[in-house]
Amino acid sequence: MYWNKDIECMPREKLQALQLKRLADSFQRALSSPFYKEHFASGKIKSISSLDDLEKLPFTTKDDLRRAFPHGLVCVPIEETVRLHSSSGTTGNPTVVYHTKNDLDIWADLMARSLYMAGARKEDVFQNMMGYGLFTGGLGLHYGAEKLGMLTIPIGPGNTHRQIWFLQQFHTTIAHILPSYALRLAAALRDANLESGKDTRLKMVIVGAEPHTEGVRRKIEELLGVKAFNCYGLSEMCGPGVAFECEHQNGLHLWEDHFFMEIVDPETGKRLPDGEEGELVLTTLIREAMPVFRYRTRDITSIIPEPCLCGRTHRRISRIKGRDDDMLIINGVNVFPMQIEKVLMSISGVGTNYIIEVKKQNYMDKLTVKVEIHEELFTGTLEGLEKLELDIERQLKDEILFTPVVKLVEPNAIPVVQGKVKRVIDLRQTD
Ligand code: ADP
Ligand code: ZN
Numbered sequence: 001m002y003w004n005k006d007i008e009c010m011p012r013e014k015l016q017a018l019q020l021k022r023l024a025d026s027f028q029r030a031l032s033s034p035f036y037k038e039h040f041a042s043g044k045i046k047s048i049s050s051l052d053d054l055e056k057l058p059f060t061t062k063d064d065l066r067r068a069f070p071h072g073l074v075c076v077p078i079e080e081t082v083r084l085h086s087s088s089g090t091t092g093n094p095t096v097v098y099h100t101k102n103d104l105d106i107w108a109d110l111m112a113r114s115l116y117m118a119g120a121r122k123e124d125v126f127q128n129m130m131g132y133g134l135f136t137g138g139l140g141l142h143y144g145a146e147k148l149g150m151l152t153i154p155i156g157p158g159n160t161h162r163q164i165w166f167l168q169q170f171h172t173t174i175a176h177i178l179p180s181y182a183l184r185l186a187a188a189l190r191d192a193n194l195e196s197g198k199d200t201r202l203k204m205v206i207v208g209a210e211p212h213t214e215g216v217r218r219k220i221e222e223l224l225g226v227k228a229f230n231c232y233g234l235s236e237m238c239g240p241g242v243a244f245e246c247e248h249q250n251g252l253h254l255w256e257d258h259f260f261m262e263i264v265d266p267e268t269g270k271r272l273p274d275g276e277e278g279e280l281v282l283t284t285l286i287r288e289a290m291p292v293f294r295y296r297t298r299d300i301t302s303i304i305p306e307p308c309l310c311g312r313t314h315r316r317i318s319r320i321k322g323r324d325d326d327m328l329i330i331n332g333v334n335v336f337p338m339q340i341e342k343v344l345m346s347i348s349g350v351g352t353n354y355i356i357e358v359k360k361q362n363y364m365d366k367l368t369v370k371v372e373i374h375e376e377l378f379t380g381t382l383e384g385l386e387k388l389e390l391d392i393e394r395q396l397k398d399e400i401l402f403t404p405v406v407k408l409v410e411p412n413a414i415p416v417v418q419g420k421v422k423r424v425i426d427l428r429q430t431d
Contacts, residue, residue, distance in 0.1 A: 111144020122149035136239025183352035186223035197225030215345025251316030
């Protein structure tokens with residue numbers, strides 16, 4: 001049941017002692033970099049002697065990483081690094097994250113631990129439908145799956161027909177996939193008159209890299225006949241594998257032997273107590289090449305303080321609600337796209353894709369939700385469709401406190417994108 005029981009079920013006091021030792025060592029190592037010497041100069045401490053000391057250090061933001069381009073945060077001789085990952089950099093310098101051989105080994109082990117926790121075993125066949133390359137989703141899971149001993153298929157994303165062919169030919173049992181793509185794969189199987197579970201041996205999918213609601217998870221599980229496990233991570237910490245669901249699928253265990261977590265108020269930066277929702281701030285504890293201290297992830301979540309039934313002592317975080325910068329302000333009201341998704345997924349007949357459009361009309365913000373519905377509904381009456389639109393508008397109003405415009409569209413009417421899905425088109429700046 002456990003990949004490494006001693007670590008996964010370590011008593012909390014021992015785990016905290018381990019965190020402190022690792023944090024203190026990491027801090028000392030970081031002082032060898034000119035970036036950190038300067039960065040820490042604004043803090044009030046010269047060494048770390050308790051976990052509370054961390055709060056005295058300044059935050060690190062994505063902008064700090066950009067400013068440190070290309071390798072200002074690297075704390076080992078650059079010849080010791082063996083790989084880099086990088087963000088797209090469409091808005092300025094890209095952020096670059098470096099790894100030593102040892103960093104990659106421990107990341108692979110962390111991934112193997114996470115996959116094993118969800119129920120993956122050596123006998124499984126693992127089809128990795130995430131992008132390989134600079135994006136960490138592909139390579140991150142890849143090495144973990146191999147380390148666990150699974151037959152690993154590095155197919156990458158897209159080309160759904162080929163995905164299905166591979167699923168069938170190699171008896172794939174586990175897929176790693178974007179949640180938005182999992183819904184499209186399910187639709188493609190249905191179009192091909194194939195039943196997942198009968199015509200394929202898929203039994204589990206690992207989903208992550210983009211925010212999605214519990215409703216989308218349930219839909220994936222139902223349509224593909226699988227168990228779907230949520231995997232969270234970000235390049236700045238390593239990539240996927242920072243937090244992962246166990247068999248109880250009730251929050252994600254954040255691996256506290258590798259990362260120290262805090263939840264802060266996104267406005268004030270003040271630390272919030274366990275259970276309260278806020279921005280996740282993470283510190284690497286054993287990264288060699290590029291330790292990162294108090295990184296502002298922008299991801300909104302909360303710590304679940306209660307122990308988990310699985311016996312693991314690493315605390316869980318709740319499903320990511322979205323990024324702080326995803327939040328829309330519509331005529332002064334705050335809305336997270338995930339609130340809209342939650343409502344849409346609870347309505348029967350609503351399909352797998354939707355998009356939110358915001359524009360200005362007569363100086364007011366106007367929010368329109370275009371949502372695909374099942375084909376059969378289009379054969380009904382016009383009044384029936386109008387009634388459904390009104391019904392969805394009413395249910396959305398209960399959730400977001402104002403009435404948006406809902407437009408029902410046919411399946412595949414909304415263009416699909418390669419890679420992470422974009423659910424919001426905000427045209428207000430360009431009006
Ligand atoms: P980028 O920031 O360019 O998208 P990353 O691949 O590092 O690059 O993306 C990490 C971000 O993806 C996280 O900070 C988070 O916003 C999102 N993310 C990753 N996994 C999940 C997940 N399971 N649920 C929700 N959001 C996720
Ligand atoms: Zn658990």
